[in-house]
Amino acid sequence: MNALSNKEQLLDRENAHSVGLLQNPFNAQGSSGAFPGLPEHLSFVKSVPARPGTPTLNPWKDGGKFPDGCPEDPFALVKEELSPFSDSIKDVVDTDHPILSEAAKHFFAERQGKRFRPTIVMLMAKATAPNPKEHRSGPVYEKQAELGQITEMIHVASLIHDDVLDEADTRRGGESVHKLYSNKVAVIAGDYLLARASVVLARLENTEVTEIMSTALESLVQGEIMQIKTGEDDLLDMMTYLRKSYHKTASLICDACKSCAILAGHAADSEEANAAEEYGYHLGLSYQIIDDVLDFTGASDVLGKPAMADVSLGLSTAPVLYAAESIAELKPMIRRKFKQEGDVEKTLRFVLQSDGIERAKSLALFHAQRAVNAICRLPESEERNALISLAHMVLSRKS
Template identity: 45%
Template sequence: MAMVVKLLQPVESDLETLLSDLRNLIGADHPILQAAAEHLFSAGGKRIRPGIVLLLSRALSPTGDLSPRHRRLAEITEMIHTASLVHDDVVDEAATRRGVATVHSRFNHRVAVLAGDFLFAQASWHLANLDNLEVVKLLSRVIMDLADGEVKQGLFRYNTRQSFETYIEKSYCKTASLIANSARAAGVLADLNEEHLVQLYRFGRQLGLAFQVVDDILDFTGSDQQLGKPAASDLVSGYLTAPVLYALEEKPMLADLIEGKFNQGIDLEQALELVRNSEAINRSRTLAEGFAREAHKSIQWLPSSEACNALLALPDFVISRLS
C-alpha cells in the first residue's frame, strides 16, 4: 500500500479533489443511494485506476496542468469501477471488501443492485456531457465489457475444458478494459495522434492483464489480509485462473476435484497442493512479467516528468506485489 501511495504522489491532491467531487456529483436526491455511495467512496481503496488517468493526463499536458475534462474522465473511471465492484460483490455474495462491509451486507441486495445501476447511470450521464463521441464510445465499451466479463466468469465456473484464451478474454473484460480504454480516452482528450493512442491503449491493456494475473497468483500464495478476501476464494467459487489452467496441464487429476466442486472435505486442500507443487505459479509469474514489460515499453515515448516516472514504475510495482 505504501508503494502505491508513493507512486500516486504526483496526483495525491488531485485524488483528494476527485473524492470530494465524486460525493458532490452523486447528489442528495436519493438518501439511501447516496449513503451507499458515500460508504463506497470512503472505503479506502487504492484508487489506482483514476490515479492512472490523472498521471497520464498530467504527463500528456504541455504545462503539466489538468484540464477539467481530464479531471471528469478520472471521476467517471472511478464511478464505473466502483459500480462494477458493487455488482461483483452481490454476485459473489461477499460480506466484506478490503475489510469494509459490502453495500449489500450493510444495506441489502436490492439497494446494492440499485446503487451499482445508479453509479453506472451517473457515469454515463457525465460521460455524455464531455461532448466527445470517441470518449463516449470508449467508456461505454468498458461498461459492456464489465458485464460481458461477469457473464463469462459465471458461464465457465468449474469448467476444466475452457481455453486459456477464454481466461485472458475474461481478465481483459473484468480488469484491463477499463484501464486500457480510459488511458486511450485521456489521449483523445489531449488530441494525440492515432499511433500514440494505440500505445496508450496497449499500456493499459497489458498493465491490467499483469495486474489480474498477479491477483490470481496471490489467490494461492497470499494471506487473507493481503488479499482483502479469503485465500483460494476464486478456486472455491470455481473460477479457473492462470495458475489452475497451467496446473491442469501437469496434474490431470486436478480436473476431477474441480468438476466435483470440492465436495469431499479434503478436496480443496488436495487441489491447492496440486497447484502449488506444479510449475503453475512460476509460469503464471512469467506471464505477468511479460505483460508488465510490454506495458512499460508502450509508454517510453512520453516526455520526461514526475508523472511519467510514476507511470513507468507502475508495471514493476504490479510484479513487486508477488515478492
C-alpha cells in the same frame, strides 16, 4: 461488426502470442544472461520488442528496486489532483434518498485504497500532454479529471455487483454493500453509480470518448457472463481465462487510458493514443494475473477478502491452469468447479507443489513489460516514468 468485436479479434491475436511464448516458460528461448539475477524461465522478456533505453522490469532482484529514473511513489506526482477526488465523486453521486446515497458513497468514504485507476488516468493525462516536460507541473485538464471520476464510478459499481453475484461478505477489509444494506439496495446502488457515470460521460461532449467508455461498460458485462457461463472445456483454456480477464479488468483501464490521450488532443489512431491503450491493456492483464496469484499466496487480512476466494467460487485462474498441465488430477476438479468436498484444499496443495505460481508470475511479468514498452513510446517525463513505476508495483504488490 461492433467496436468490441473488432477489438476482441486483435486481443485474441495478442493473447495467443503471449500464451505461445509462455507454454513452457522454463524452456523459453535465450538465456537470462542479459538480465542478471532473473530466473532462467523469465528470459523470454528480452524477446519482446522495445525501444532502446526502455527499462526492464525485475521485481525479484535487489529487494524490488525500481527501474532507474522511476519514482518509488508514483502516487505523489498527482497527490494534489487526487486530494479532492473522493469529495468530488460524493458530490456527483449525492441523492435525496438517504439509503441510496449512503450505499453509493460507501466505497468513497473509508477503505478507499490508493485510487489505482484514477491515478493512472491523472498520470496519463500529464504523460500525453502536448509537451509533458512543460506540462507536468500544471493542472490536469478538467475533462480528464472527470474521466478519472467516471472510471472509478464504473469500477466501484462493478465491485458492488460482483459482491452480490459472488455472495461475498467482505470487500477491502470491510463488509460489502449488500451485507450492510441488502442485495436489492446494492444492485440499485451499483446501477445508480453507472447512471451517474453516464451523466458525467455525456458532459465531456466527446463522441469518441463516449463510445470508447461505453464499450468498456459492455465489456464488463461480457466478462461477467463469461465467468458465469463458461463451458467445461473452456474452463481449462488459457485463452478463455485471458479473454475473461481482459473483459473484467483490463478493458476499463485500457479504454480509460486511450480516452485520456484523446482528451489531451490526440487523434484516436495516433501513436500517443495507441501507446496509452496498449499500456492500459497490458497493465490491466498483469494486475489481474497477480491478483489471481495472491489468491494462493496472500493472507486474507492483507488482501481484504478471504484467501482462495476464486477457487471457492469455482473459478480456474492462471496458477491453477498451469498446475493442471502437469497434475492431471486437477482437470476434473476444474471441470466440476471445485464443488466436491476437499477440492479447494487439494487445489491449493497441487498449485503450491507445481510450477503454477511461478509460471503465472511469468505471464504477469510478460504483460507488465509490454506495458512498459508501450508507454516508452511517449516522450520522457516524470509522469511517464511514474507509469513505469506502477507496472513495477503491480508485480510486487502484496494486496
